Amino acid sequence: MSKICKIYDVLIIGAGAAGLFLAANLRGKSVAILEKNATPGKKILASGGGRCNVTNRRIDASNYLGDADFATNILKNLCFKDVLKFFGELKFNEQKQNQFFCESGAKDVLGVLLKRARQSGAHIFCGVCVKSARKILTDENGQILDVSPAQNCDKNLTDFETKFDQNEQNLNEIFEVIAENGDKFYAKNLVVASGGLSYKSLGASDIGYEIARSFGIKVIPPAPALVGFTVQKEEFWFKNLSGVCFPAEISVVCASKNSANREPKMPRKFADDILFTHKGISGPAVLNASLFWQKGLIAINFCPNFSIETAQKSKKQLSTVLSLPRR
Template sequence: MKYDVIIIGAGAAGLFCAITAGKRGRKVLVLEHNAQIGRKILISGGGRCNFTNREVKAENFISRNSHFCKSALARYSSNDFVELIKKHRIEFYEKKLGQLFCVESARQIVEMLLTECRKARVEIRTECSVNSVGKNEAFEVETNQGKFTCQSIVVATGGLSFPKIGATDFGYRIAKQFGLKIVETRASLVALASAKSAQNFKKLAGVSVDANVSCGKHSFRENILFTHRGLSGPAVLQISNYWQTGKIVSIDLSPAADVLTLLQKNRESKQNLDNFLSRILPNRFAEIYTAENLPNKPINQLSNKDIETIAGKLNEWRVEFGDTEGYDKAEVTLGGVSTDELSSQTMAAKKVENLYFIGEVVDVTGWLGGYNFQWAWSSGFAAGQAV
C-alpha cells in the first residue's frame, strides 16, 4: 500500500500534521501502536487539557538552539489554535497566567482532531506496531499489519515520559538509524526528590506554599507542594526544566515579606516563632517547618544570629535534590533529536530527504502552561505544509 505520507504516532503532533497534509490533498496514513489515539491528550491538564497559552514566546521553551522554535510558532500560533477550538464550539477558560483549558473535557480535543482527520481523509491505523523503517527510492515501513511504502515519513512518537500509556524510544532509534544526533534526554516537568532530608519532607507532605523557586538564573513564583520524598507543585515542575544533579535550588518561602526586616521590627515580641510566622505562612507549615528547622523560641529571646539564620532559611532555603521522580511521573522529556539536524521551516532532516521529526521527540521542550501542546500543533503544521 502506497501513501504520500506516513506519520508514526497519533499524538498531538502526529494528528495535527496529518490534518494539515491531508487538507493539502496528500494521501496520509497515521500509525499508532496503542488501541486508542491521543492518550496523552486525554490525561493532560488533569483531564481538561491545557491546550495552549495566550502568550507563547521562544523564551518559554528550552532547546540547545533557542531560536529554532520561532519559525513554526509564528506560522501556526496559539491564536490559530484558539480559532480552531472556537470553530468546533469547544468551551474554554483561562485558568491563570494565560493557560487555556477545556471547560468540559480533554476528550473534546481528541474528538476535534478526529473530525478534522476525517474531513482531510486521513487514514488512521491503531494497534499498529512499526517493526522497521527502511529507505530505497521510497520509505518502506514494516508493521504487524503489513508493509506500507511512502514518499515522506514523519516521526511523531513523542518523548519517554509516561511509558505506561505508550511512550517509547522509537523516534530516537529512527533518528540514530539515519545518522542524526540526539541531545541527551532527561525527565522534566517533574517533582524533585531529596534523599538527604526525606524525613523533613515527609512530615510536611500535602502542604502547599506560595514560593519563589530559583535555579541558576531562572525563577518561578507559584505554589510548591511538599511530597513524601521532596517537592512538587507548579513552581517546582517549572524549575525542573533547568535543574540537573548537583545544582542547588533556592526557595523563597515568603516571597511577599522580607523575614529579616519583619523580625527586626518585632524584636520585642513575646510571641513564639511558629505563631509569629503563621502571619506570613500557612499555619501547619509554620508549625512543622519551625519545629524541624528553626529555633522555636519567643522572638525577644532570639539572638541576632538566630534571626539571620531564620531569615535565610525562609527567604533563601537552599535545597540539594538528589533526583527527579523520573519518566513515570514526568510530563515531558528534555532533549531529543538535535535541532542542528532539522530545518526550522519544515522539520525535515537536513541529510535524509523526506524524513521529518515533530513534537516532543525534537529537542524543544516547553514550560508548564500549554506550551508543549502549542509546540506539537506548530511543528505538526510546519511539517504538514511541507510533506
C-alpha cells in the first residue's frame, strides 16, 4: 500500500471557461485544476474573434440538445446578469440585443477568471495531459488499498468493499487521476471540464468522453455543430458571392428517430444573418442551424420578409423590390 500526500476537495480537469469559473466560485475548499496546454484559457482567447462573447441575453434550454430538464435546471441557477456581475470590472458591448462582447478583449476576460480562481485558492497545473481517472479506496490514514474498484465499471463500490473485513471502518472513496507522464492526483470530488472535440489545435481532446465511458456512462457520438454549409467542388461558383451578407431564415427538417415511418418533424427555424463564402454559406443562422441538422432537409429563405402580393402591385423592377444585395 502507498500513502497519498495530498487529497484535494475538488479536482478539475480543464482550465477553460467552465473550469476556471467553477474554481473561482469554490471558496473555502482545496481546489486543483489540471490543464493540458502550457497556458490556461487558449479557447477563451480565440472566442468572439478575440473579443470573447462571454454570455447571451437569450439563453434557453431549447437551444441545447439532450435532456431538456437537465439543461433547464442548470440555466435557472445562473442567468446572464450573474455572469456580467462576475466580470463587473470589465465593460461589455451588447450586439444585436443579445450577445455581450468584452470591449477590452478576451485577454482581460481570461485575466479576471485567473485572478478570481487564484483568490479562491485554486492551484493550476499546466502541461498535465490526463490519461485516465478512476475511483479508489483509502483507509483513515490515507493509505491506498491495493484492490481497485475501477477494474470492472459494471461493479459498484459496495461490491468492492465486501472484499474487505466487514469490521474495517473509515474507508474513504476518492478519485485518482493519472497523467500521461505518470503523475497522480487525488480528490474527493472530480469535475471533468475538458470540453468537446473541436479545435484540436487549441488542446481539445476526447478525454472527457473516455472518462465517462470508463465509469459506465453512455456517450452519444458527437457530431459537427456550429459549422458552415459547404458545397461540392462543381458548385464553387459560390465564390462569386463571397463576402455577401444579409438576413435570411433557415429551416432544418429532420426525420423523427422515434417514428416507424420516418415522418419529418416540424422544422426548426433560425432567422439571422447568412454569409456567402468561397465554398458555401456561413454566418450566425447557418452555424446555429448546424447543431440540429441530422442529414435531413435544409431550406434557406433568402427573402423571409418578401411579399409576392406587394411585388405584383409595384411598378418597380423585381431586383429593386427584392430585399437582396445587388450581387
